[in-house]
Structures are given as C-alpha cells and as structure tokens.
Amino acid sequence: xxxxxxxxxxxxxxxxxxxxxxxxxxxxxxxxxxxxxxxxxxxxxxxxxxxxxxxxxxxxxxxxxxxxxxxxxxxxxxxxxxxxxxxxxxxxxxxxxxxxxxxxxxxxxxxxxxxxxxxxxxxxxxxxxxxxxxxxxxxxxxxxxxxxxxxxxxxxxxxxxxxxxxxxxxxxxxxxxxxxxxxxxxxxxxxxxxxxxxxxxxxxxxxxxxxxxxxxxxxxxxxxxxxxxxxxxxxxxxxxxxxxxxxxxxxxxxxxxxxxxxxxxxxxxxxxxxxxxxxxxxxxxxxxxxxxxxxxxxxxxxxxxxxxxxxxxxxxxxxxxxxxxxxxxxxxxxxxxxxxxxxxxxxxxxxxxxxxx
Amino acid sequence: xxxxxxxxxxxxxxxxxxxxxxxxxxxxxxxxxxxxxxxxxxxxxxxxxxxxxxxxxxxxxxxxxxxxxxxxxxxxxxxxxxxxxxxxxxxxxxxxxxxxxxxxxxxxxxxxxxxxxxxxxxxxxxxxxxxxxxxxxxxxxxxxxxxxxxxxxxxxxxxxxxxxxxxxxxxxxxxxxxxxxxxxxxxxxxxxxxxxxxxxxxxxxxxxxxxxxxxxxxxxxxxxxxxxxxxxxxxxxxxxxxxxxxxxxxxxxxxxxxxxxxxxxxxxxxxxxxxxxxxxxxxxxxxxxxxxxxxxxxxxxxxxxxxxxxxxxxxxxxxxxxxxxxxxxxxxxxxxxxxxxxxxxxxxxxxxxxxxx
Numbered sequence: 001x002x003x004x005x006x007x008x009x010x011x012x013x014x015x016x017x018x019x020x021x022x023x024x025x026x027x028x029x030x031x032x033x034x035x036x037x038x039x040x041x042x043x044x045x046x047x048x049x050x051x052x053x054x055x056x057x058x059x060x061x062x063x064x065x066x067x068x069x070x071x072x073x074x075x076x077x078x079x080x081x082x083x084x085x086x087x088x089x090x091x092x093x094x095x096x097x098x099x100x101x102x103x104x105x106x107x108x109x110x111x112x113x114x115x116x117x118x119x120x121x122x123x124x125x126x127x128x129x130x131x132x133x134x135x136x137x138x139x140x141x142x143x144x145x146x147x148x149x150x151x152x153x154x155x156x157x158x159x160x161x162x163x164x165x166x167x168x169x170x171x172x173x174x175x176x177x178x179x180x181x182x183x184x185x186x187x188x189x190x191x192x193x194x195x196x197x198x199x200x201x202x203x204x205x206x207x208x209x210x211x212x213x214x215x216x217x218x219x220x221x222x223x224x225x226x227x228x229x230x231x232x233x234x235x236x237x238x239x240x241x242x243x244x245x246x247x248x249x250x251x252x253x254x255x256x257x258x259x260x261x262x263x264x265x266x267x268x269x270x271x272x273x274x275x276x277x278x279x280x281x282x283x284x285x286x287x288x289x290x291x292x293x294x295x296x297x298x299x300x301x302x303x304x305x306x307x308x309x310x311x312x313x314x315x316x317x318x319x320x321x322x323x324x325x326x327x328x329x330x331x332x333x334x335x336x337x338x339x340x341x342x343x344x345x346x347x348x349x350x351x352x353x354x355x356x357x
Numbered sequence: 358x359x360x361x362x363x364x365x366x367x368x369x370x371x372x373x374x375x376x377x378x379x380x381x382x383x384x385x386x387x388x389x390x391x392x393x394x395x396x397x398x399x400x401x402x403x404x405x406x407x408x409x410x411x412x413x414x415x416x417x418x419x420x421x422x423x424x425x426x427x428x429x430x431x432x433x434x435x436x437x438x439x440x441x442x443x444x445x446x447x448x449x450x451x452x453x454x455x456x457x458x459x460x461x462x463x464x465x466x467x468x469x470x471x472x473x474x475x476x477x478x479x480x481x482x483x484x485x486x487x488x489x490x491x492x493x494x495x496x497x498x499x500x501x502x503x504x505x506x507x508x509x510x511x512x513x514x515x516x517x518x519x520x521x522x523x524x525x526x527x528x529x530x531x532x533x534x535x536x537x538x539x540x541x542x543x544x545x546x547x548x549x550x551x552x553x554x555x556x557x558x559x560x561x562x563x564x565x566x567x568x569x570x571x572x573x574x575x576x577x578x579x580x581x582x583x584x585x586x587x588x589x590x591x592x593x594x595x596x597x598x599x600x601x602x603x604x605x606x607x608x609x610x611x612x613x614x615x616x617x618x619x620x621x622x623x624x625x626x627x628x629x630x631x632x633x634x635x636x637x638x639x640x641x642x643x644x645x646x647x648x649x650x651x652x653x654x655x656x657x658x659x660x661x662x663x664x665x666x667x668x669x670x671x672x673x674x675x676x677x678x679x680x681x682x683x684x685x686x687x688x689x690x691x692x693x694x695x696x697x698x699x700x701x702x703x704x705x706x707x708x709x710x711x712x713x714x
Contacts, residue, residue: 154617155617155684156617173550173552174531174548174550175549175550175552175553188618190617190618190619190620190681191531191548191681192532192681193530193531193532193550193551193552193570193571193681194550194552194553195530195532195550195551195552195570195571195572195577195580196532196551196570196571196573196680196681196682199571199573199574199576199577199580199682199685200682200684200685202576203685204684213550213552213553214550214552214553214556215552216553216556217556219556219559219583219584219585220552220556220584222583222584223552223556223580223581223583223584224580226576226579226580226583226705226706227576227577227579227580228576260511260512260513260547261545261547262547263547323553324547324548324549324550324553325553325556325557327512327557327561328556328557328560348583349583
C-alpha cells in the first residue's frame with residue numbers, strides 16, 4: 001500500500017496539528033517513512049502554505065491530515081457557564097476570560113475551499129480523523145488519485161471506514177497522544193488498547209491497518225507488524241525532535257514526571273484527547289459537573305487560557321498532547337529518528353525466540 | 358526463566374480465580390505452557406484441594422496465584438449505604454439484600470495458613486496480584502525454591518516488584534480482563550496499555566516480563582516477544598474452554614455484543630476489574646455517587662445479587678470478567694488451544710516483512 005508510493009519503511013509520522021511541521025514531514029519522507037502534516041486547525045490558505053513547504057523540501061510521498069468532526073453546535077448558555085467555570089483560573093493570571101467563544105476552525109466536511117485545494121495540489125496521501133466526509137468528497141479525492149487513510153478506534157468505526165472506500169485504516173489505540181479519533185464523542189467508548197484493536201481490525205477487516213498508540217521504537221514497530229499491521233504510526237516519538245513546534249514548556253513536561261501520567265481529557269478542546277498530566281488536566285475536579293462546549297469551541301477557551309498563563313511564565317496550561325509511551329521519547333532530528341527506528345526494527349525482527357538466554 | 362522449569366512455550370494461562378480450574382491448568386502445563394490456578398478467593402484447605410488435583414493431573418510446572426490486597430477496612434455506614442443502593446435491584450428478583458456484608462476471603466498477606474500450605478506443598482511457581490506480601494513471606498517462598506511472579510500495572514509498581522526480589526513481572530495492561538492488579542486502587546491509575554507497559558518494563562527494569570492484556574492468538578504472542586517480553590499471559594482466550602468453570606450465561610455473553618464493550622468497574626467487587634458489559638456494569642449510572650465498600654467486602658453483595666438474579670434466570674449480574682480481546686475468544690479444549698497458539702506463533706514469527714504482498 002504505502003510501499004507502492006515509494007515509502008520504503010513501515011513508519012508513518014503522525015500528523016499532530018500544532019506540533020509537526022512541514023520540515024518534520026519532509027525529513028521523515030526523505031528518510032524513507034511517510035511524513036505527515038496536520039492542516040485540520042488551519043484553513044485552505046494555511047494548508048496551501050504548509051503543503052508548498054513540504055513539496056519544496058521533498059519529492060517523496062507525504063500525508064495531509066484533516067479533521068472531519070461533526071459540525072459544532074454553538075450553545076451560548078453552555079459556553080458562558082464554561083467560561084464562568086474557568087474564570088478563577090484566568091483570574092490567577094490577571095485576565096478576564098474571553099467574552100465569547102468561536103468555532104476556531106471548520107470541519108473538512110464543511111470546507112469546500114479545503115477540498116478544492118486538495119483536488120488542485122493532490123497530495124499523495126490524505127488522512128481523515130474524527131469521522132468521514134460525504135461519499136461525494138471521498139469519491140472526488142479518490143478520483144484525484146489520492147490515497148486515503150482514516151482513523152478508527154473500534155471495529156464499528158473500521159467497518160464504516162471500509163464501507164466508505166477508504167484505502168487503509170489508522171487503528172488508534174487508547175494509548176495514543178492527542179485527540180482520540182472517535183466518530184461520536186458522546187457515544188460509549190470501549191477504549192481499546194492499540195494491540196487489541198490492531199489485531200481485531202487485521203482479522204476482521206480487509207483493509208491494511210496502520211497501528212497507532214504508544215509505539216516508540218523499533219521493537220514496537222516489529223510488534224505491530226507481527227499483529228498483522230502494514231505499518232506503525234508514531235507521534236509522541238517525534239515531539240522532541242528539533243523540527244517539532246513544541247515549545248520549551250512542552251518539551252520540559254515531556255521529559256518530566258507527567259510523562260508517566262498522561263490523561264484523556266475533554267477539558268482542553270471539547271473532545272477527548274490524551275495529554276501530559278499538567279495544570280490543565282488537573283482542572284478536572286474543579287470542572288466536574290461542567291460540560292465543555294462542542295469541539296473545537298471549547299478549544300478557543302483552552303488556547304486563551306494557555307496564552308494568559310504563558311504570558312506569566314506558566315507553561316502548565318498548554319495542550320501538551322502525548323501518548324502513554326511518552327517516557328520513551330528521544331530527542332534527535334527526525335531523519336535520524338527514522339533511521340534509528342528502522343535499525344531497531346531490523347534487530348527486533350531477528351529477536352531470539354523463547355528460551356534463548 | 359520459565360523454560361528452566363521445563364515450560365517449553367512462552368504461554369502462561371492466567372489464573373482467573375473462579376474461571377480456571379485444576380483441569381485447565383494441568384491441560385495447559387501438559388501442552389507445554391504454564392497452567393495456573395487462582396486460590397485467592399479460597400482458604401488454605403480449598404487451595405490444598407486444588408493443588409492436589411493439579412498435581413494428580415500433571416507432573417509439569419504450574420502456577421498458584423494469590424491476592425495480596427490491603428487488609429479491607431469494614432465500614433458499616435458505607436456498607437449499609439451500598440446495600441441500600443442495590444436494594445431496588447435485589448427487589449427486582451424478589452429478595453432483600455443481605456443484612457450485612459463480610460470479608461469473604463483473606464489477603465495472602467494476612468493468611469499464615471496459606472503461607473504454611475505453600476511452604477509445605479511447594480508449587481513450582483507462585484504469582485502475586487494486587488501487591489506484595491512482607492519481605493519475610495517473600496524470603497520464605499524463595500527459600501522453598503518457589504519461582505515468584507508479581508503483577509505490575511506501572512513502572513512504579515514494577516520497581517517495587519523488582520526491589521522485593523521477585524523473579525519476573527506480569528505486566529498487566531489496561532486491556533486485561535478481571536481484576537486490575539493496581540497496588541492502591543485509590544491512587545491515580547494511568548491505565549497503561551499492554552504494549553506500552555510491556556515495552557516500558559522491558560526497557561526500564563531488569564526482570565523478565567510476562568505481558569498480559571488483550572492477547573488472544575499467536576500473533577499477539579509474537580508481538581509481545583518482539584516487545585521484549587519473555588512470555589505472554591492469556592486469560593480471556595481460555596474462558597470458553599470446556600475446562601473452564603464459566604457458566605452458560607457467561608459463555609453466551611462472551612460470544613455476544615458485550616464482548617465489544619468490556620468495562621472497567623469497581624461495582625462488582627470493590628476493586629477495578631474489566632467485565633463484559635452486562636446488567637451489572639450498567640448499574641454505574643444508578644450507583645453514581647455511591648462508593649463501594651472495600652474489596653472484597655463489596656464482592657459479598659455482588660455475589661449475592663448474582664445468586665438472586667440467576668435464581669430467576671437472569672445471568673446479567675454475573676462477574677463476567679473479560680479482556681478487550683473478548684471478540685477473538687475461541688471455544689476449544691485448553692490443550693488444543695495451547696497447541697494452536699504455538700502454531701500461530703511460529704507462523705507470526707516468520708511473518709513477511711513490510712512490502713510483501
């Protein structure tokens with residue numbers, strides 16, 4: 001599947017909107033993996049700039065990731081209550097909360113300009129997170145020769161991905177950092193672990209599976225290939241690379257004790273996402289009983305709170321997304337990391353069987 | 358480690374008190390794996406009978422599992438409130454809740470008769486769940502030549518296991534069925550997935566790691582060996598074996614839709630445990646705000662409720678423990694399952710690398 005695009009290693013660098021960069025994606029692709037950029041939090045113009053930058057840095061295949069969440073419903077009463085709940089924390093940093101919250105970016109399902117851009121620039125791979133766009137949009141992307149990936153966190157979602165004609169499934173385990181790709185965040189979430197989900201999808205669907213969640217080294221990649229995956233997607237492993245846009249607070253937190261206590265929280269953005277335990281995730285008790293506004297409306301408040309805190313030197317309100325493998329993160333250039341992963345994978349695949357010393 | 362005991366396959370059948378049987382353990386050991394019995398929910402006399410039965414059925418090594426939870430604290434007010442909360446459900450089956458709850462079994466840490474029995478019969482392997490007994494008890498077991506395993510769900514717990522002189526760690530991921538081995542159920546639980554935990558412990562401790570949680574077939578075993586584990590422990594894979602003591606309701610539930618929606622719940626026993634979604638796990642909304650009595654005092658109520666429901670033909674209040682791999686469970690004799698797992702493992706370890714068709 002990916003190897004038909006010239007990707008020589010079974011390694012996908014996770015898109016990580018706000019953390020990955022065109023430089024990172026190009027470095028990964030140039031090293032033989034599949035580099036990704038996340039354009040879900042920008043508009044068509046922003047996406048164009050990022051894609052152009054990737055293309056300037058590599059001739060290899062790369063992936064452009066989009067958010068396909070349900071259209072958020074504005075709910076002024078809920079949003080006001082949420083801001084009231086956060087007000088004491090804003091006050092700690094000497095500012096008032098924003099007077100109102102806005103939908104800070106569109107779902108790809110509602111963004112014809114983004115679709116037009118993709119059909120024009122035709123990135124080799126497009127990946128979809130949070131759900132699926134209309135059959136018309138999928139058909140148009142396929143018609144343009146774009147390979148399509150979509151995230152699933154359960155067999156039900158994987159069956160919907162398969163039925164929609166997507167080319168491969170990103171099987172996102174509960175260990176994964178950042179936003180959980182669940183289609184309906186209000187529905188029950190069995191929280192499947194990566195290995196179990198990968199094996200279930202490898203056995204019960206016909207699509208290639210790209211395993212994601214907690215994979216940090218070549219042994220982890222070897223493990224998911226043994227489970228029947230076609231490739232592994234690693235995000236947290238790349239956060240500490242110099243090409244990432246993670247700020248100093250985030251990098252320090254990743255190397256600190258919070259790495260052992262990542263938490264799924266909906267407080268930051270309005271959708272469940274896994275972050276390093278920090279002052280933001282610690283608000284869960286204070287905000288118990290409050291229901292955050294729809295994603296990404298809640299994120300408008302979260303970003304404002306982080307900005308206010310950072311202005312006073314407090315980095316603990318950042319959206320410090322990270323997966324459970326965070327304690328195994330390494331700091332090295334992205335290309336070197338890909339090469340290291342490939343070497344480790346080769347070693348792991350020659351691993352001595354049971355009984356050897 | 359296990360191969361020094363004559364265990365030829367990297368397969369441990371999980372103890373599963375109340376589900377596994379001496380016949381199952383012996384069948385697994387005779388087939389080359391490590392069979393286990395769980396004696397945590399019985400007393401020394403009950404344990405002796407089970408061990409004698411295993412010994413009558415196999416000359417191979419086997420494992421005896423013990424619960425080492427903190428001594429439960431009786432709290433009549435909390436227990437009465439809990440029974441009041443459950444009363445409407447008991448009423449549905451025409452009975453009153455028990456008038457009081459008791460500590461239905463002892464922690465191994467508080468059971469000198471159990472220790473004396475183990476030192477007398479000297480099972481080849483003893484495994485410890487929920488924590489560690491005193492240094493004196495560990496020393497006595499080691500002195501008796503018993504190989505010791507202990508469950509860890511985090512690196513912190515693993516370091517305590519290592520410091521205590523245990524021989525190997527059972528790395529229990531959040532996917533695992535039955536009781537989560539967390540030492541302190543009141544503490545924060547990062548809920549690490551099996552693959553991430555296994556890799557973390559393989560890299561950060563010096564002990565052999567036995568990976569547990571969501572492993573259902575030979576591909577899963579190959580995956581954990583690639584992660585650096587010495588062996589895999591499978592529980593849910595054995596529930597449907599004819600040697601298990603699972604009742605018909607449990608077997609049916611395992612084959613039903615609840616298998617896709619296992620849930621961690623403390624409602625049944627007072628400690629977090631993963632069960633098939635059923636009528637008991639569905640009580641979580643009704644019982645929100647109630648704090649269950651200490652483990653295993655709450656389990657006294659849970660077992661009484663199940664007995665009342667079963668008497669009226671309702672199997673949905675059973676402690677239908679199962680891991681996230683439940684949809685991949687197979688019904689076959691335990692020995693045949695072990696042989697099948699070994700064959701699948703051999704195939705998975707020869708798996709074609711990335712790029713093959």
